[in-house]
Amino acid sequence: MSYVTIDQVTKGYENQVVLNNISITLKKGEFATLLGQSGCGKSTLLRSIAGLEGVDAGRILIDGIDITNLSPRQREVGMVFQSYALFPNMSVFDNIAYGLKMKKVKNIKSRVKKIIEMVDLIGKEESYPHQLSGGQQQRVALARALVMEPKVLLLDEPLSALDAKIRKSLQKELKRIQKELDITTIFVTHDQEEAMTMSDRIFVMNNGQVVQSGSPSEVYTSPVNTFVAKFIGNYNVYDMEVFRKIVRNRELKGTEVAIRPEVLQLVSVGEDSLDLQENWGIKGFIKDVSMTGNVLRYEVETEESAFHVDYLHHRGKMFEQGALVHILVPKKECIIL
Amino acid sequence: MRKIKKQKIYLLALLLPFITFVIGFEIGPLVAMIKNSFYADDGIQVTINQYITIFKSKFYLQAIQNSLVISLFSAVTSVIIAVIAAYSLTKFSQKIQNRLLMITNMTSNFEGIPLSFSYIILLGNNGLFTLLFSKIGWDVFADFNLYSWTGLILVYIYFQIPLAVMLIYPSYQGIKKQWKEASSLLGGSTSSFWLHIGIPVLLPSIVGTFSILFANAMGAYATAYALVGSNYNLLSLQIASLVASDVALKPQLGSAMGVLLAATMIGAMWFNERMMRRIRRDLR
Numbered sequence A: 001m002s003y004v005t006i007d008q009v010t011k012g013y014e015n016q017v018v019l020n021n022i023s024i025t026l027k028k029g030e031f032a033t034l035l036g037q038s039g040c041g042k043s044t045l046l047r048s049i050a051g052l053e054g055v056d057a058g059r060i061l062i063d064g065i066d067i068t069n070l071s072p073r074q075r076e077v078g079m080v081f082q083s084y085a086l087f088p089n090m091s092v093f094d095n096i097a098y099g100l101k102m103k104k105v106k107n108i109k110s111r112v113k114k115i116i117e118m119v120d121l122i123g124k125e126e127s128y129p130h131q132l133s134g135g136q137q138q139r140v141a142l143a144r145a146l147v148m149e150p151k152v153l154l155l156d157e158p159l160s161a162l163d164a165k166i167r168k169s170l171q172k173e174l175k176r177i178q179k180e181l182d183i184t185t186i187f188v189t190h191d192q193e194e195a196m197t198m199s200d201r202i203f204v205m206n207n208g209q210v211v212q213s214g215s216p217s218e219v220y221t222s223p224v225n226t227f228v229a230k231f232i233g234n235y236n237v238y239d240m241e242v243f244r245k246i247v248r249n250r251e252l253k254g255t256e257v258a259i260r261p262e263v264l265q266l267v268s269v270g271e272d273s274l275d276l277q278e279n280w281g282i283k284g285f286i287k288d289v290s291m292t293g294n295v296l297r298y299e300v301e302t303e304e305s306a307f308h309v310d311y312l313h314h315r316g317k318m319f320e321q322g323a324l325v326h327i328l329v330p331k332k333e334c335i336i337l
Numbered sequence B: 001m002r003k004i005k006k007q008k009i010y011l012l013a014l015l016l017p018f019i020t021f022v023i024g025f026e027i028g029p030l031v032a033m034i035k036n037s038f039y040a041d042d043g044i045q046v047t048i049n050q051y052i053t054i055f056k057s058k059f060y061l062q063a064i065q066n067s068l069v070i071s072l073f074s075a076v077t078s079v080i081i082a083v084i085a086a087y088s089l090t091k092f093s094q095k096i097q098n099r100l101l102m103i104t105n106m107t108s109n110f111e112g113i114p115l116s117f118s119y120i121i122l123l124g125n126n127g128l129f130t131l132l133f134s135k136i137g138w139d140v141f142a143d144f145n146l147y148s149w150t151g152l153i154l155v156y157i158y159f160q161i162p163l164a165v166m167l168i169y170p171s172y173q174g175i176k177k178q179w180k181e182a183s184s185l186l187g188g189s190t191s192s193f194w195l196h197i198g199i200p201v202l203l204p205s206i207v208g209t210f211s212i213l214f215a216n217a218m219g220a221y222a223t224a225y226a227l228v229g230s231n232y233n234l235l236s237l238q239i240a241s242l243v244a245s246d247v248a249l250k251p252q253l254g255s256a257m258g259v260l261l262a263a264t265m266i267g268a269m270w271f272n273e274r275m276m277r278r279i280r281r282d283l284r
Ligand SMILES: Nc1ncnc2c1ncn2[C@@H]1O[C@H](COP(=O)(O)OP(=O)(O)O)[C@@H](O)[C@H]1O
Pocket: A013, A018, A036, A037, A038, A039, A040, A041, A042, A043, A044, A045
């Protein structure tokens, strides 16, 4: 039974289609991520769900109710904006209480207090937004949405304005709060790593369409096309014509092949322990080495092409620039597209 | 190190014309006016009699009251109209906004004697519209008298509005679209957004504009003089007749009234600031 249904939603601006026949369903309590490059329509989709934009065609349902034509205030969805959009003239407490006051509910004080505890803002109740750090402002924005107990929580790149460290800790916290409240969440990001760590389900978007959906590991290990392969996994992608030459095998079928950089192995030329039963061996030299956190990334140039090879950075052997190597390509890890 | 010092002196030297201007044309006259106000009519004896004269004279108190009333009324009305007008301005395309702003800018300089004469030509007893409408048979202007209190207020409001729009318009750029969206998602209506967020955010600019308009109206002289001559009892008209008339030249009394005029303006600003801090507690 799906809790959120987006049914063939289409939307355009002037002469440009921004959402092209999008269909998505979510279960209650699911943490879903819309992942895609800037400009692919993520925000527009989120804003359509919130009712801040109308759609040209299609339906949106939450909890069995068709909300396509309801105003934002009737939809019972909460949203956190990238820019936080806190009310500058109100204290933290008043920002969070605003929605409750609008709804004229009872026990505003205790509800606000509870949520302030949850997002760890105790002691900041009387502060104003300009007195808070980016991370704290983000928590206020989150609390302001959560206190309304919305049916769906929408988050539009809520962490992208924060620096890496705070971002990591807020990712964890967001996830904890989401699980604690069991709230159905749609999270937007252009950062594939963030999408991987946080989501139950990822919807990869490109040009106003959902090109693939699935669990993080599904999307990561079996991309359906070149776009997803390149965007999600930093895959090595080759035209089949070229790949046949690289591995000297004319029998391979398909149009393209994608290989994850971390399944490749490097072996120094001269060491003769190559398993050419399970792998293809390709000769090349290390053109460049770079380090991203704990990952060593080699750029290896071969006669016909080039490969990215990722290694976990540990105390073992490291290849120098210019070293001659064999790349071992595991045959079963090659994804034919 | 030395070079920086030299540069600083050089920069200060560039400020010299400005400082001279401020001292010569603003601080100087102000000090002279305050000093003058504490002399008797003969200009020799030091006394506070000029102030006593003002506060004992029904006529002068009336002038102060009239000026306060017309200034308050025209400033409040113009600010309200300008808040609405500037908002609707922001709803046009950028191109139209620029053109409307240009017109507003031009009309904000349209005051004093030219403005009064324009009104006389259009709405005076033999004004264009007055005659036109009476010929057509509309009697909207039948009871209207330009040379009255109502007429004066109309002209004051007219010259205050463009200035107010120019001053308030920029602060609408500071109102973020996301605040409205967040408010509506939290269940707020358009009016609750303006009541709780929009107006409070605009408030510093509204208050500042109000202070300027109030001072502008308190000091307005030429417009009123051209329209009602000395028939109407206003503070600025009384000061002018005391310092520049050929009947009863009393510069010391005029100075004392000038000091009171300045005091009302400062008082208004102080009061505005206080009120604003009360509502916008985040600015404290
Ligand atoms: N109000 C608008 N008017 C015209 N075009 C818009 C508007 N909002 C977004 N777009 C266009 O729609 C596309 C998708 O925008 P958006 O949903 O913001 O992308 P994303 O959030 O994925 O970066 C972009 O090409 C953008 O230029």
